[in-house]
Structure formats: structure tokens, C-alpha cells
């Protein structure tokens with residue numbers, strides 16, 4: 001379906017009031033978008049966090065009158081009509097738009113992650129099928145890529161592991177495909193638990209993946225624990241992770257910026273000898289053995 005899009009900078013407008021004004025003018029969709037490429041990292045489930053510079057994109061029926069609508073919107077928002085930009089958006093098969101940009105990627109020598117529709121024909125390839133969805137984790141983000149590369153190089157066949165903050169379940173699915181016996185998955189976001197179950201089943205390894213809706217149920221004494229979260233929760237979780245990994249087991253942490261390495265290393269030093277195992281685009285992966 002084609003659309004007419006009107007857009008404006010949110011600036012000091014209240015987001016809820018701006019959204020209500022757009023719908024009152026007949027909008028069929030309102031999107032808040034990042035105007036300057038400032039990432040918003042890890043909003044909690046249900047949390048609505050905006051960027052420092054937010055652009056509001058408002059869709060109307062394609063046959064609407066741009067000038068008349070811009071004047072109505074300018075009145076409803078209380079901003080000058082010259083601050084509202086109009087453009088026509090051509091018809092596309094929206095459900096398939098992501099296919100253009102998402103292709104199979106290789107991690108290490110053997111591990112491939114790709115969408116279901118793409119053929120991956122490499123001798124010895126270990127293939128994880130993953131389509132973009134609501135939960136984080138397709139392999140395109142450096143923090144996920146670091147963990148996938150660690151798994152490809154270091155995972156011991158038959159390992160039992162925890163994927164803490166599983167998102168889409170990509171790390172658990174990759175681990176099982178690479179030879180792990182059992183992956184226990186937990187996330188604070190219920191949507192992630194649904195996505196992990198779906199992705200494990202879609203990859204034919206559902207029986208090797210257990211989903212936990214409370215961290216209290218996770219088993220103690222696993223061989224490997226992977227957590228791609230962020231510096232602050234990782235530091236807070238150090239005592240819990242220490243109790244979940246067996247002596248001699250491995251902890252793999254991601255979601256850490258270069259300047260946060262010393263904080264995370266310090267938080268874990270009582271129980272783990274942490275060291276960097278990879279860097280990508282300012283992100284660092286840390287791993288260490290439990291003493």
C-alpha cells in the first residue's frame with residue numbers, strides 16, 4: 001500500500017500528546033525514529049525510551065492532501081507548518097522488506113547464520129536459521145557476533161550451558177548445533193522466551209533447549225554460561241553467575257564497551273580470571289574460567 005508521510009522533529013513536544021494529535025488528524029501510524037543515530041541500549045520490557053533527537057514519522061492514506069494535512073497537524077501540535085515535511089511513500093511488499101538487507105553470515109570457520117529462504121552450501125557448514133523478529137539477536141550486532149565466534153572456536157562437544165539474556169535464542173541454538181548437549185535459556189523479556197522456543201523448534205533442536213521464566217530455576221554447575229547483556233547488569237549478576245558455573249567452567253560475557261572492561265573484570269575477579277577474547281566496533285568480549 002502507498003502512503004503519504006508527514007514528519008517533524010519531536011523537540012520539546014510531549015510524545016504522548018504529539019501521538020494523540022497525529023491520530024486526531026487521521027494518521028494510520030505514528031513512528032518515533034532516531035534522527036541522529038544515537039543508539040538506545042536495552043530498554044526494559046514495557047519501557048518506552050526515546051532518543052535525544054527524535055523524528056516523528058506519521059503515515060496517512062496516499063490520496064490525502066499534503067498541504068491541508070500539514071496545516072491541520074501544525075495547528076494540533078502547535079508548531080510552524082514549515083517544520084513539517086511531506087513525502088509520498090511508494091507501495092512495497094512490506095512483509096518482505098527485511099529480506100533485502102539480511103543475508104547469511106559466517107562466524108569463525110564453520111558457523112553460518114542465515115534466513116530460512118537462503119541456501120547455504122559450504123562443506124562442513126553448521127547452519128543456524130534465524131529470521132529477524134521482535135527479540136534481539138540475528139548475528140548482525142557485534143556483541144552477538146563475538147559470542148558466536150567464541151562458540152565456534154571453543155565450545156566442547158557435549159557441553160551443558162546457560163544462555164542468560166537469550167533474546168532470540170541465537171546463542172543457544174548455535175551452541176546446540178555446534179555440539180552442546182543442552183542449553184538452558186533465560187531472559188527478563190517474555191517475548192524473548194517465546195522467540196527462543198520458536199527458533200529452537202524451527203532449527204529442529206527444540207529437545208536440547210530448556211526455557212526458564214525465572215532465573216531461580218536455572219541449574220547450577222554448568223560447563224559454560226554466556227551472557228550478552230550490558231555492563232551494569234553484568235556487574236550486578238557476578239555473584240549469581242559465579243554460583244551457576246562449575247569450577248573450571250567458562251564464563252563468556254559480551255555487551256561491554258572498551259572503557260567498561262576494567263569495571264566488569266573487577267566485578268568478577270573473586271571467582272573468574274577474565275580476559276578479552278575479541279573486539280568489534282568498540283565492543284569487547286570477555287571470557288574466563290571459574291576458579
Ligand SMILES: C[S@@+](CC[C@H](N)C(=O)[O-])C[C@H]1O[C@@H](n2cnc3c(N)ncnc32)[C@H](O)[C@@H]1O
Nearest residue numbers: 136137144165166167187188189192228229233
Ligand atoms: C543484547 S540482547 C542479547 C540477545 C542474544 N543473547 C544475543 O546475543 O544476541 C540482551 C538480552 O538480555 C535481556 N536482559 C537484559 N537484562 C537482563 C537481566 N538482568 N536478566 C536477564 N536478561 C536480561 C534482554 O531482554 C535481551 O533479550
